[in-house]
Amino acid sequence: MLNIIFNKDNLIVFSFVFFIQILGLNFLLLFFKNFFKKNNLFLNLSYSWFFGNVIFSFLIFFFFVFKKLNFLNLNIFLGLFFLTSILLIFLFLKHKKEIKVKKSNLIYFVFTIIFFTPLIIESLTSFLISWDALAIWFLKAKALYFDQNILPFLKSENFYYSSQAYPLGIPLIINIYYRLINKVNDQAIQFYFVWFFINMSFLFFGLLINFFDKSFSKFILFLLTLTLMISSTFIIYSHNGYVDFQLGYIFLVIFSLAYFFIAKKENRFFYPKLILLGLGYSLMIKNEALPFSLISVFILLVIFGLNFGILNFVQKYFLYFLSFLPFLYWEFYRRINLIPSFLDGNLIPKKENLPRLKVVFNYFFLEYFNTDKYGLNLIIALLLIIFFGTILFYKGKIKKILPLFLILFFQIISYFYVFLITPFPYLVQLESSLERIFLHFIPLIYFLAIVFVFEGIKD
């Protein structure tokens, strides 16, 4: 096993992932210090991984736009890694007294890593074989590695199947790793993918500690976290090269930030900044982030409109809307270069397609109760949401959680809408994508259940 850990490509991928993590830690410590100080270790680890990816992806996209990807190589990376590490040490020493890291949390951190070590090892020792990984994400990464101008690839008739209209966020990151090692290694980079899985575990554990630290022992919360994370679908998609699990993680982070923004009574105006940055990043990953982003921005506007005024919102957060630039640039780029999306020009559902709704609903229903894939988790989550939702309704506190519910509902409805307008044989598309669609919102359902229980038993 040691020869796997100390393999040169693997050591570089570890450094690459830790660099992104450190980038996120620095970002939060520099610009969102108060947010960082309030969170426990696990929330900070997970949010820093997320925002590390946000910052790094924006930066790489900038390089892509100006065709400067060739600028990045191992020496430059090591220099940046060194500088960010120094900055982290400096920031940590500066805020040492304010940042409390509990010993018990450190022990559970080690436990989590040990528990998932087999999965991490598997990610480092798996060849790439999944359909979408080969057809879309890793093929595009390879194209970007060989030529920073991806247009000839997108125009090639031979690769029409590679969903050219999909955004380039993940392929850009993979291609940067290839540039560091100066070759294609689609095995080692799977560690980057599995790190999203580990960070989703951190996030759930951090959230459970945040909500139930006083009610339940940490060990029980740890077991609950593992219960949520080790369902077979999560394991399969943790590093197989699909990006749906990663998108689910991104949605979960934004969803949790939206909840904190709604639930906190004071010192909460930085949350929309984080949410907007996160939404901009999510749009760089997959098209499915569009309905999620639209409804999230709409809800932010409504909350501000009702409480503080729209103008206030625009003044405060205008700058953060710049995070949507990569998405807008990509949309513009693909349209002027005639790179088609299957949804182009098909936005109005035909009347004869309406009966599809019933079929799609049945498929969703069966998938939701599939215990082979999700264990008992989704069923229990639904029962908890119904039970504690009723309690919250009678307590008059349901209004608080309604925006989250709306985001989830709108996201699910958007999939129904796609199946109404798709030009493909919809049943084939439905059957082959249903499991992956579920990955986008299962974490949100778990989160809603946790929040409903928390709000239900509070007071």
Added chain:
Amino acid sequence: MIKKHYFYPLIIALFLISFHFYSFYQKSFFQMINLIKNKRYPTLYEKIQSENPYYEIWLLAKAGKNIYFIFEDKSDKNLDYNTTYFKQKQTRKKVNYYLSELKLNIDYFFYPKEIKPKFLWEVVYLYQGDFKKGDMIISDYELDEYWEKINSQIYSCVRKTALEEEYDKKFKNFYKRLKRLPISKKNFIPVNRHPEKPYYIYQVVN
């Protein structure tokens, strides 16, 4: 009053149920390590890749060989939803694009080189004159099967058109120039994966 520790057995039971499924995967996590520990390849990447069902394709791509790809299985079963009814921007015409896992792997491993798939009849009639010694053919159709068929006694009794006879003659000439290369047995047993369709590799020997 319900106390919090009343929930503990329930949470532990839930964990054990989930863990039961997880342990099934956990067994397979170290499968690859056990398989590769005695392999003698220069890199860890190749050791792992040697268990890939398409390892031989990867080897050909790595060696930079001149490749012909015979893609016969263009049945409707092979129409993927990504590629079916693709609306071409200029013509607005729907075109079927056939895709198989073999083609996907060839495209991926050989990129940036584009290997255009061809029907067997195209190769037999149009391209065999271009073949040079050392060229490789990847095929999703077992050429040996057709060779055996046209050399069988029953087949010799079947009445054939002039076109069929010409085709068989050309095929025989073509087949005689080829040597079938073995595809190594892979020991890795993937979890949750359909078995891949067989493919065949031939080398042009004269």
